[in-house]
Amino acid sequence: MHPLFRILGFFVLLFTAIVFFVFVVRLVIYFFKRTRFPRKTLVSALTGLIVFSGIFVYLQYFFSFDAIDRSHKQEGPATSSPAGQYTANAYYEPYGGAAGGVNVWIEVTDHAENATRTIYYADAKQQFSLNWIDEETLSVTNADEYPDSDRSAVLKVRKEIYDENGLACKSLLMKNDYEECYRYEKR
Template sequence: MKKRYIFLVLLAFSILLLIGYNRFFYSFQNLNNNATLFSGPLESPDGEYKASAYYIPYGGAAGGVMYIIEVEETQSGMKKTVYSSNHKNDFSLEWRSPEVLKIKNESPNYNEYRNIELNVNSDIYEESGAACRSLLLKGKYTNCYKEGDDIS
């Protein structure tokens, strides 16, 4: 009986630890073998950055597709993820200025819009808001946006 109690306490503690870790130590999904280049690389007007959009399927036959946008500094080759969202019907990338990337990801028929303009030096967007809570990402951006934020 005592062993069962200890096991249940350890199990509960492990679950809480895992939930806390996933909530506060989120990092964007890695672009591994599952990622497929969807759009790009699209060079910024001054040639300093390249933006590439990837899609990653998840959930098997009943799942969906996640878009990940990665920006690379041309000189240093350093890459960082600036956008992560579920797939919508209409998707495109466009540079508005040397540092501002316009992302269109929408399904107007379903009233779903994940469009945003991001300064690639200081802004990120992650649909669920997990990146905005992440202690790992806190010092790496100035503005963090998620679904439901007024970003117009």
Template sequence: MLKKLIKVIFVVILLLFFYYEYKYFTFDFMYKGDLKDGKPVVSPNGDYSAQIYYENYGGAAGGVNLIVNIINQKSNKEQTIYFSDAKGNVILNWKDPNVLSVTNYDQFENRNVDLIVGKEIYDENGGACQHYKIKKQYVCKDKDSI
């Protein structure tokens, strides 16, 4: 009887975990303050702007993550479209009203990618690409697919 109860509790906890992962996992990083870099880059038609954020990790021996968020100017909703290790040379450029070109490279690595706003995201290591909700909603790119 006790073993059966433990199994039921375990299954319920597991189901709650999967529900939480599906319902609440997003690819959004909302960093504010000193981590913001420069002014937003506005799309040609003014519908979107792109903002660069940096996040330090790992202390003295760590590095810096690069996060690019898109802001919908009509709804003022902010959404992450790009997440990678910052390589050194970072430039945002709009190729057309819905395509953002993210240039992120150094002499050793290149993480440049063009992304269709609202349809594609980039996660360098592909962790977000493994989530069902993200796979269902976006074309997810990683360092192996560019």
């Protein structure tokens, strides 16, 4: 769903920019030749701006991990916590065709509550592994040999999440799903 909103947002922005340019030209003509004020062009430009702003706000503040494209997912490593209450499953999501890459996300299943939630989402690197530190702490290794490529995290599975781009951290829909949200920051 997000790619469609991004494409729609681009075209709305393009339309708004063109209409705004036309409005400015007509406004200049209005001041020099005293013709009719370009109300329809102004209304069109403002409508485009409002629609674009709405799409931007939606993409920034109404994100959820449900937007992950699961249609082409590939299963990665899975591991159970020491006492067996949790199972962490990693999944891969290819994107961009031959020149693209792969995203990875981790879903943790709480067997006591029979609930599954996504706690990690990032670009997949060459070195990827999952290890339980204790019953509620999962260590995710996601690194490469390149500088600034480390997307590793240690997460308390009931309280913390990691989202590389930080959209989950800003999301109004997800703010009750975690106590702490981490995102990638260049070091």
